[in-house]
Amino acid sequence: MEKENLIDEIRQRFSAELESDTETFGDQVLVVRREGLRAVMAGLKGLPFDYAVLLDLTCVDFLESESRFEMVYHLYSLSRNRRLRLKVSLPGANPVVDSFAGLWKNADWLEREVFDMFGVAFAGHPDLRRILMYEGFEGHPLRKSYPWRKEQPRIPLRD
């Protein structure tokens, strides 16, 4: 009962920003417009929704699709014990999305990982640089366009 109310509330409040909402595996999935993502995230973190935990943040590369990248956010509300999945599409040419490191601290490193692996830029990120790969690495390895068996250049020894 409460679950339905919560979703209805979200639907009402963010009707302008939502493209669609569905349910998969018992969890609600919201597809959000890129422009409205910041407002939706900030609204969901505050009361009455109280999505205090950012469980995960990742990216999917749909190489053939026009809107090539899709960011996926998993939120969890401790007080209401509800999970929520948000998706937002990004263009392939210059994928930029707002950083949420200010809202959830753990977004800092998660966004750095997505930047490292997919080359998605995060506007407003405090320290956007590679996290797993090293300086001098060419390309973004989890992009579907990353060449199979690509040879990386040799790097010099660092202190």
Place this chain on the structure above:
Amino acid sequence: MSGLDFLTTRLETALGWGRKYSLFHYPFITACCGMEYMSAACAHFDIDRFGAGLTRFSPRQADLLLVVGTISHKLAPVLKTVYEQMLEPKWVIAFGACTVSGGIYQNYAAVQGIDKIIPVDIYIPGCPPRPEMVLDGLLKLQEKIQKQPQDWRWKKKT
């Protein structure tokens, strides 16, 4: 005259004989092949029987570099530096499939064979290789050392 009163040999042969039975090795171990290295180095299989038992933990004192385990691109400059720190004469064994060819790690992070970074004398394939294979590789290296032209200090460089 009775029995063996004198011996004749060539300096090269004597040097080769001395070198092949006194290999000080430096284990550069990064992954699971290290278990097989430990097995080969300890009492069960015992590389000491072949004169390669003395492990040195400084590359400056070693003359056999055992590269054991996956080498990532990030680690490649470290391996190269270790090789360059070793004094001549020196030899390298690529231990296990990862060092030979990248093995199962055909991806963006792993070096596809350490011979892209440093010269390799003996390749021991296997994932991981049995200690018997390691010993076989060691014997093959000894054969190679015996046969190769010996580099000695007071020899005139050409």
